[in-house]
Amino acid sequence: MSRIPQTLTIAGSDSGGGAGIQADLKTFQELGVYGTSVVTAVTAQNTTGVTAIYPMSAQAVQTQLEAVGSDFEITALKTGMLFNPEIIKETAAAIQRFNWRNVVVDPVMIAKGGANLLQQEAVEALKHHLLPVALLVTPNIPEAEVLTGIPITDVSSRRLVAEKILAMGAKSVVIKGGHGTDPQYAEDYLLQANGESLLYRSARIETGQTHGTGCTFAAAVTAQLARGQELQDAIHTAKQFIHAALSEPLNIGSGHGPTNHAAYKTVLAESKEAANIEIFR
Numbered sequence: 408m409s410r411i412p413q414t415l416t417i418a419g420s421d422s423g424g425g426a427g428i429q430a431d432l433k434t435f436q437e438l439g440v441y442g443t444s445v446v447t448a449v450t451a452q453n454t455t456g457v458t459a460i461y462p463m464s465a466q467a468v469q470t471q472l473e474a475v476g477s478d479f480e481i482t483a484l485k486t487g488m489l490f491n492p493e494i495i496k497e498t499a500a501a502i503q504r505f506n507w508r509n510v511v512v513d514p515v516m517i518a519k520g521g522a523n524l525l526q527q528e529a530v531e532a533l534k535h536h537l538l539p540v541a542l543l544v545t546p547n548i549p550e551a552e553v554l555t556g557i558p559i560t561d562v563s564s565r566r567l568v569a570e571k572i573l574a575m576g577a578k579s580v581v582i583k584g585g586h587g588t589d590p591q592y593a594e595d596y597l598l599q600a601n602g603e604s605l606l607y608r609s610a611r612i613e614t615g616q617t618h619g620t621g622c623t624f625a626a627a628v629t630a631q632l633a634r635g636q637e638l639q640d641a642i643h644t645a646k647q648f649i650h651a652a653l654s655e656p657l658n659i660g661s662g663h664g665p666t667n668h669a670a671y672k673t674v675l676a677e678s679k680e681a682a683n684i685e686i687f688r
């Protein structure tokens with residue numbers, strides 16, 4: 408009997424359940440992989456915002472990493488909220504120690520309500536320690552701008568920013584378009600180290616229920632990599648997954664509500680076309 412693919416998320420806890428560790432584990436479950444987790448910080452959070460952040464000590468992170476790494480065969484992992492340089496260094500060290508592959512780095516910086524999920528001084532640590540071990544980095548537009556110091560204003564500056572991120576050592580980058588200004592489309596731009604680029608385009612869904620879209624997208628890529636999908640296809644599935652999750656909102660909470668992690672299965676069961684994503688070379 409073949410064993411279930413085993414994955415890991417290294418991220419913060421969202422008490423509201425829409426982002427962070429909770430979004431990642433729900434996504435892993437929906438996509439049929441086994442999820443383990445290393446908690447980097449506990450946030451007191453709901454759909455209206457973050458009221459407190461309690462970071463774990465570097466040792467608490469290190470011992471969790473050791474517990475997971477010494478027992479499970481992790482075939483893909485993602486990182487989310489890492490908060491400070493010490494946690495970033497422990498994470499990078501464990502990735503090397505356990506020789507973990509298929510590393511997806513979601514460079515989480517700021518929550519939708521404006522709370523800082525990454526200390527300013529941690530940006531350099533992220534660039535120096537984590538990007539070099541990443542198969543894929545998944546910044547949103549503001550995060551890509553912070554990483555490079557270059558504003559994204561058009562397709563050529565987006566390409567330049569992606570190139571700069573690859574120069575930091577990542578093997579590929581997808582700049583997510585949720586924060587883009589196009590009212591019609593949400594476009595995610597992939598650039599790989601071999602120079603190949605792809606644009607994944609979906610209709611933009613008009614909704615306020617977008618809490619945790621980035622976490623969910625990166626977790627879906629991770630799950631598909633663990634299942635053996637190639638990177639370009641894994642991103643395609645993730646784009647379909649998040650599109651479905653946004654299409655059928657749960658309408659819970661009074662602020663930015665969570666996405667519907669269970670929608671993908673229903674959408675796929677109804678029609679493969681329902682989550683139609685166009686891909687351009």
Ligand SMILES: Nc1ncnc2c1ncn2[C@@H]1O[C@H](COP(=O)(O)OP(=O)(O)OP(=O)(O)O)[C@@H](O)[C@H]1O
Pocket residue numbers: 426517518519546547548583584585586593594595609610611612613614617618619620621622623624646649650653
């Ligand atoms: N309104 C929307 N309609 C369709 N797709 C969207 C929409 N908003 C975001 N997406 C998709 O969701 C994914 C995540 O993108 P986004 O840029 O929102 O990430 P993020 O800002 O990191 O999210 P968060 O910080 O809430 O976790 C991408 O695939 C993006 O194209």
Ligand SMILES: Cc1ncc(CO)c(N)n1
Pocket residue numbers: 418419420421426427428450452487488515517518519524618619620621622
């Ligand atoms: C714990 C956590 N991680 C990531 C995000 C970004 O969506 C968030 N709001 N909370």
